[in-house]
Amino acid sequence: MATIDRRTATLALAHALSAAERGLPVIPLSRTKLPALRSPHRDAPEPLLCRGECGRPGHGVHDATTDPATVRALFAAAPWATGYGIACGRAPHHLIGVDLDTKADTDATAALRHLALRHLFTIPETVVVLTPSGGRHLWLTGPPGVTVPNSASRLAPGIDIRGAGGYLVGPGSLTSHGVYRTAPGTGHLAPAPCPGALLRLLAPPARRPAHAAHPAGGHGSGHGLVHFVRAAHEGQRNTRLFWAACRAYEDGIGDSLADALTAAAVAAGLPEQEARATLASAARLCEPRSGSR
Template sequence: MATIDRQATTLALAHALSAAERGLAVIPLSRTKLPALRSPHRDDPDPDPTSPPCHGACGRFGHGVYDASTDPRRIRALFAAAPWATGYGIACGLDPHRLIGIDLDTKSGTDSSAALRELALRHLFTIPETVVVLTPSGGRHLWLTGPPDVVVPNSASRLAPGIDIRGAGGYLVGPGSRTEHGVYGTAPGTAQLAPAPCPRELLRLLTPPPRTHHRAPPATGQHGQGLVQFVLAAHEGQRNTRLFWAACRAYENGMGPELTTALVEAAVRTGLTEREARSTIASASRMTFPRPGPPENDTTPRTARP
């Protein structure tokens, strides 16, 4: 059971309510920076891939970023349901700010700030003065806003090594949150700033080019489309699991090879790299159709496969 730090929870709630006053939708987070409330569907039987994900339609808490709100009463109710919460997350991509988070990481062994400066020089844009949140590990979160007609997806190191993007369906750890590694806080002189508009050239880099939509092969039918939609509905923390589950079902139903391209494209749209997606699908193929073992009378030592 989670340890309850009532003082940390009280401070997190106060910071969350303050953020909500600025029009930022929030959810409670645990010390691990994950949503504090578990999914109410965790004990449900295997989900039907043809059914749309709940996203809170059931009326219960525990749907991650889809619980996010600016309503003080709802926020208090969320924190009351998660008394172990020590932080809060700010949902990205929502009106009125349509927040975009530029996460400059320090754990990758690369200088992400230098990488961003290099991108700015190469593509002729300037990062404006905006809210900057300092992370306990020494990283920085830059807050920018996007236009209403552009959806910025989440990504990890796609823009450059060590630069993660928090867009629609993602969230940023809010300043004042306490985690296992320390407290998040705003950089001096930025707390009262409004998130600045994202420069046009940077926004172009953050938005993947429109994909050509290919008709699913006839053999996949409605079930295949349902598996693809199941993967597309994944948010951070679910992407590999959902892709693996969908790929297993595809191979079990004899349409794994035909559906691979569509599943890879769907996984990439959720934030996985193509290499990660293909590796997960290959694992599903091996799991569904394992290689035959040696004959029973064969005693030759075998090297274990990972």
């Protein structure tokens, strides 16, 4: 058993070093898919916010590095590691992970195709990692200066996003459920740039200040959202409507603002039937999170 464990640890280190050579910052993971090294501050009497400034390992994704010597040191400190994590959102690739779930009641792949059709983007050929449970991780890259947050089922049911502060389990990692493997025909690919329309859904524009977003009414009146949709140009109408509708439903004013948003989208050139369908999609996605839940 000890021989198998040493072999597993050696393979995990080899895979991690290979990823680091390609500019992907890595950390050692245990079979549970969690960082293998525990926090050096775990016995502190009060919670301590440290992201590695103390110089000791054990800060999760903040330990991630591409330096071979540091990678070896991290794995030497965690000889029980059986895999490695790849930090997302970090230079040079600014990796974005699209995690497609395959639970019996969820078809995340179909949901992603639906989003692609609705928002007029195509998922490019890119690295795909197959998970032991049958899911898939798509690797995309983002532009510098754009922060993509982590999310779970925000984009659509069964689609989780790994962004800044998150990590992906690297191919070749052994977990308690099995081995992560690169999908055939994708291992030679470099992570492809995230399509612009998808990137806007993952990292929507920051809200305007209250005085600019609601010039004709009080906070939360929705005038700014309506204006945002009405000002849409060709190629961004559906994306703007979907984003504005999500914000409205999250603020609890989706139903009352639906007609105004539809009228604004129609005025911008979107067919009314398509606008209504987009609003319905936003309602299904966002309304359960609003209110008192």
